[in-house]
Amino acid sequence: MEERVQKIIANAGHCSRRAAEEFIAQGKVRVNGRVIKLGDKADIAKDEILVGTTRIEGARRVYLMLNKPRGYEVSMSPLIRKSVMNLVPQDERIVPVGRLDKNTTGLLFFTNDGDFANRITHPRYEKEKTYAVVLDRKISKEDIKKIEEGVHLKDGFLKGKIKVYSPTNLEITIHEGKKWIVKRLFFKQGYYVKELSRTRIGPVKLDVKIGKWRYLHQREIDQLMR
Numbered sequence: 001m002e003e004r005v006q007k008i009i010a011n012a013g014h015c016s017r018r019a020a021e022e023f024i025a026q027g028k029v030r031v032n033g034r035v036i037k038l039g040d041k042a043d044i045a046k047d048e049i050l051v052g053t054t055r056i057e058g059a060r061r062v063y064l065m066l067n068k069p070r071g072y073e074v075s076m077s078p079l080i081r082k083s084v085m086n087l088v089p090q091d092e093r094i095v096p097v098g099r100l101d102k103n104t105t106g107l108l109f110f111t112n113d114g115d116f117a118n119r120i121t122h123p124r125y126e127k128e129k130t131y132a133v134v135l136d137r138k139i140s141k142e143d144i145k146k147i148e149e150g151v152h153l154k155d156g157f158l159k160g161k162i163k164v165y166s167p168t169n170l171e172i173t174i175h176e177g178k179k180w181i182v183k184r185l186f187f188k189q190g191y192y193v194k195e196l197s198r199t200r201i202g203p204v205k206l207d208v209k210i211g212k213w214r215y216l217h218q219r220e221i222d223q224l225m226r
């Protein structure tokens with residue numbers, strides 16, 4: 001991703017952004033061998049950036065998926081024993097992307113790339129999220145239709161696409177990431193969600209066993225960044 005060169009230099013810890021701007025204004029910064037001017041952009045993943053003779057290295061970007069088990073909290077607090085942070089590599093400065101309730105299982109991404117996290121969670125990018133749902137009682141055709149046409153919740157209007165596997169087991173795909181959104185959507189129609197698991201975000205399907213994680217493939221990262 002292209003960013004202003006002074007920002008890249010400052011983020012790499014070479015100097016402050018202000019000092020980086022001065023280096024650029026003094027003609028001391030080169031991108032792929034060419035002296036740049038203030039305001040020029042570069043991509044740390046692709047371009048060679050030199051301040052004087054020092055090469056600027058970007059932090060290694062890390063992206064992974066976890067299959068979150070039930071009972072684990074999505075929290076950065078070191079005081080919580082059953083935190084998802086204890087299920088992923090500790091040496092990377094990664095954070096969970098978005099949230100899942102303590103009793104929800106399934107797909108959760110982690111990254112140290114703020115742009116990636118924003119792409120997944122910001123409503124502007126409309127990333128589809130699919131959940132497997134078990135309800136406390138059989139769902140009626142009318143309620144499926146209502147949810148597919150859209151339901152008014154206290155914080156907005158929400159539509160879901162539903163696939164029914166059995167009258168109490170179904171799959172719902174939504175674009176929203178608000179707190180308790182799936183549970184609230186069904187509760188509004190008079191159903192209690194007994195089990196909830198996220199199975200897909202955008203084009204990426206959960207494919208690791210419960211409690212396990214893996215790095216995302218470059219192709220998946222590229223698709224999610226679109």
Ligand code: URA
Nearest residue numbers: 101104180181182183
């Ligand atoms: N919707 C919910 O109600 N809970 C989750 O954990 C995720 C989506």
